[in-house]
Amino acid sequence: MSEHVILVAGPMGAGKTTAIRAVSETPVVSTEAVNTDRATSDKDTTTVALDYGEIRIDDEERIRLYGLPGQRRFEFMWRILVDRAIGMILLLDNSRPDPLADLAEYLEAFDGFLQRGSLVVGVTRHDHAGTPQLGEHIAVVAQRLPGRSVPVLPLDPRDSAETRLALMSLIATIEMEAMLSTTRSTP
Amino acid sequence: MAIHSVRRMPSPVLLRLDIVGFGPITIDPRSGTYLGVEVAALPAMPDALSIETHPAPAAPAETGSGNALDGLLWFIGTHAFGSERATWLWPGDRYRLVRWPRLVAIPDAHDEVPVLAALGAAALNAAELAEAADITPERAQRTINALSLMGLLESESAAPPPTPRPPTAATGGLFGRLRKRLGWG
Amino acid sequence: MTAPHRDPDTVEACARALAELKDTCPSLVFASLVTDDGFEIVSSPSSHDDGRLASMSSSVQALADAVAREMAVGVSEYMIIAAESGHIIQRRVPGHQIVLAALFDHHETLGKALSVSRVTAERLRTLPGTTTAPAA
Secondary structure (H helix, E strand, O other): OEEEEEEEEOOOOOOHHHHHHHHOOOOOEOOEEEOOOOOOOOOOEEEOOOEEEEEEEEOOEEEEEEEOOOOHHHHHHHHHHHOOEEEEEEEEEOOOOOHHHHHHHHHHHOHHHHOOOEEEEEEEOOOOOOOOOHHHHHHHHHHHOOOOOOOEEEOOOOOHHHHHHHHHHHHHHHHHHHHHOOOOOOO | OHHHHHOOOOOOEEEEEEEOOOEEEEEEOOOOEEEEOOHHHOOOOOOOEEEEEEEOOOOOOOOOOOEEHHHHHHHHHHHOOOOOOOOOOOOOOEEEEOOOOOHHHOOOHHHHHHHHHHHHHOOEOHHHHHHHHOOOHHHHHHHHHHHHHOOOEEEEOOOOOOOOOOOOOOOOOHHHHHHHHOOOO | OOOHHHOHHHHHHHHHHHHHHHHHOOOEEEEEEEEOOOOEEEEEOOOOOOOHHHHHHHHHHHHHHHHHHHOOOOOOOEEEEEEOOEEEEEEEOOOOOEEEEEEEEOOOOHHHHHHHHHHHHHHHHHOOOOOOOOOO
């Protein structure tokens, strides 16, 4: 069995669980708990371990999608899950108080992984909150990952076509970086 | 050519295209939008058009108004020069994608994704892009023309040619298999 | 409704329950009551790990619940992590989004560890607060 592990990361409420549900071909395994920390987010529930979904390419090949819990107190799960991953979709909620700070924080948190793994950034609620503009997100990525061309896309995680496009952008980036890049190690 | 030149102007300008038989299009590079005829209604080769530049209003452009400029520029860039190199591009240069376009504004974006990913991974000329992305040299050139018009490429005239490695055993061809699985090719 | 870990009455009741557990079972090395979403209500002895263990307990509990759902074997009753130097028992407090995690040293029998942890969890059923079911 050939498996390809893709992580979906981002702050609480960015749409990680929703995005995995939009593309998974199997019922998503989720680990939601009642959210008692309403000061941080007004969501009813929060992911406390992981979300898991799959796309079955064929009987012998699967894409495994792992949604990471968004809150930093669960970052031990990030370390566990990042080991086997080859790429990450990082979702950012543009309606949060400081999405660019969120982006910088997550790029730093996953710095080790991003030295070998590929990345796509999906900006959610981009149409509801016009700022920051996509160009500002791109600038943060460029500063943190110089020399890398990282897709930064507006993304509605409820829209399966948009989420699939983000996933395909990630897979294409993984393959082309492996084939053409001379500066990073092959995943 | 005029659209490409507008990017280099020191002061912000609006660009107005009047396409005979189709009406005006006003492009505001500051906001990345345009007002006027939608891309789907445009002819591949207009009979005639006029182009004017106007100083942009002092007030910043309204965010969210107008159509996404990426879609219009993609259309113009992929049609304006046929399969020839755009007039501002130098022979021998290689190009690297520094920023992805808004995929939702590009028709059949899933077909373009591996082409964009190749240009993101290495500096390539049209022939090298064609080989890496398994497309025709003509399509590769049209893509480079369009992305350059959109201001998304940086040229690397001194870049060495990439040494493509075969797809890894781990993922080799996964994009194609995924696309087929999702019913997109 | 005040979150359990911020409600003084809940914290006090939980502290008493852990003290009684220790009295009943001297082989108890460490015990903690945590919310489903990973906040520590109280622990004995006090933990100094910035709540990391509480988060891990909630993750492990949620994964166990997910496995039980996937296998369609009903609600998970308790979990055992059997290690070289002791056993960790985790079980839910009935009717609350609270998990008891207790570490017993390896001299303790599994049967007794399960029994005393069950009794403690049952005693906490009368805690103030809602009795909604855990999130799916």
